[in-house]
Amino acid sequence: MLARSAFFFAFLAITLSAAGQKTAPAALSKLYILKDKRYLMRGDQKPFFWLGDTAWELFHRLTREEADLYLKNRAAKGFTVIQAVALAEFDGLTQPNAYGQLPLKNNDPTQPVEAYFQHVDWVINRAGELGLVVGLLPTWGDKFNKKWGKGPEIFTPENARRYGEYLGRRYRNKPVIWILGGDRNPEGETRMTLIRAMAEGIRSGNGGTQLMTYHPMGDSNSAGFFHSDTWLNFNMFQSGHAARNKKNYVIQRQNYSLFPVKPTLDGEPRYEDHPVDWKPEQGYFDDFDVRQAAWWAMLSGGCGHTYGNHSIWQFFDVARNPPISAARTHWTRAMDSPGAFQMGYLRRLYESHPWTRLLPEQSVILNNNPDDGGHQVAALSEDDNFLFAYTPHGRPLTIDLSRLKAAPQLLAYWFNPRDGRTQRIGTFPNTGRQEFKPYAAGPGTDWVLVVDDAKAPWAGYGLKK
Structure with a gap:
């Protein structure tokens, strides 16, 4: 047992070190999308793998020292995007940040407070130093559509544009991706106009040099509102926290087939340690729930994926703030929840291969594949020389190996998404059908089947040569 544990922690140290390699901030401040492609690119012409974490209250609740602790933790685990909000959800207009500063004078978006935004500057700059991009929400959605929460609604199309221009100019050359919305849909023509005005303001301020998307409510999709808008560079949907086995691959597949072609990702799936449907008596989502959501979405064509932890997004500390929706873990402990490590394993497998060549391809799975919590998903490279297939409950996979026609000799192995090891x-x-049976099965005992061109330089990730 001791030898096994020593091997695991040695492996963990190596993989975390690889994940924590920094990307130069200049490359991160110039993200772009190639025409008709479904992934993001860095300024150094390398693919950018979006591995996000929801840190909505980051600017509002943490000191610089705490923010530094959090950002270092996420960089070490392989995260690449930190989603945070300038005008925060929880009394973000009337409760000051950790330094006693409010963001606006008189709740007026045209009168930002310099000291507050200097703290935002510091966090964004520190994130860039650590190789992280900030997915920056100008405001939480209750400030323009108060369906619930504190509000108040302070935005009009006119001041939204001016506020957007202010932010766009301020963060023009920073490692920032813009995320409009904030858990609200733009209901009504005035709100649609307001969002478009804010987007126009940001583009005016930054010269249109940064990527932009929209974060909608649960079970909603930016493509349903703005897919044809030129400012919306890629789509984001929220599969949300209402149920286990939420089929986020359905929206992912729908977005993948839309024209014009735009990348898409699940920007808020079920959070680790969040009560199911906000009801603690139904239990809490665990690391399997977040793995299932991530692999389902990625193999259905995601350009990346966002993880979330219920105690992290609100930076829960009972000594400072009451728990929101039955949060139960101090945020500093929650940073090292199992699912956070496992998202890094996902990224490492993807980046060990030419992952931007992967295309969703369910037809390679020949076995019966019920549309339940054990639903299997697969993706095949457009060069027909490798595939990934995910089986959430460890059910056997029967694969049509003839589809890998560019690789006469195939190497097959299991990747364990729970610990990042391969077997x-x-x-x-590359002929006929072949059944692959995992070493263990059952709900939560998930596996990824990898089949590579045996002669490819990237074949056999994690295997001893």
Whole structure:
């Protein structure tokens, strides 16, 4: 047992070190999307893998020292995007930040407080130093559509544009991706106009040099409102926290097939340690729930994925703030929840391969595949030389190996998304159908089958050569 534990922690140290390699801030401040492609690119012409974390209250509740602790933790685990809000949800207009500063004078978006935004500056700059991009929400949605929460509604199309221009100019050359919305849909023509005005303001301020998307409510999708708008560079949907086994691959597949082609991702799936449907008596989502959501979405065509932890987004500390929706873990402990590590394993497997070549391809799965919590998903490279297939409950996979026609000799192995380790299965010709049976099965015992061109330089991730 001791030897096994020593091996695991040695492996963990190596993989975390690889994940924590920094990308130069200049490359992160110039993200872009190639025409008709479904992934993001860095300024150094390398693919950008979006691995996000929801840190909505980051600017509002943490000191610089605490923010530094959090950002270092996320960088070490392989996260690449930190989603945070300038005008925060919880009394963000009337409760000051950790330094006693409010963001606006008289709740007027045209009168930002310099000292407050200097703190935002510091966090964004520190994130960039650590190789992280900030997914910056100008405001939480209750400030323009108070369906619930504190509000008040302070935005009009006119002041939204001026506020957007102010932020766009301020963060023009920073590692920032803009996320409008904030858990609200733009209900009504005035709110649609307001969002478009804010987007126009940001583009005016930054010269249109940064990417932009929209974060909607649960079970909603930015494509339903703004897909044809030129300012919306990629789509974001929220599968939300209402149920286990939420089929986020359905929206992912729908967005993947839209024209014009735009990348898409699940920007708020079920959070680790969040009560199911906000009801603690129904239990809490665990690391399997977040893994299932991530692999379902990614293999259905995601350009990346956002993880979330219920105690992290609100930075829960009972000594400072009451728990929101039955939060139960101090945020500093929640940072090291199992699911956070496991998102890094996902990224590492993807980046060990030419992952931007992957296309969703369910037809390679030949076995019966019920549309339940054990639903299997697969993606095949457009070069027909590798595939990934995910089986959430460890059910056997029968794969059409003839689809890998560019690779006469195939190497198959299991990737364990729970600990990031791999196990060799064997080599096979690229003919016929082949059943692959995992070493263990049952709900939560998930596996990723990898089949590579045996002669490819990236074949056999994690296997001993």
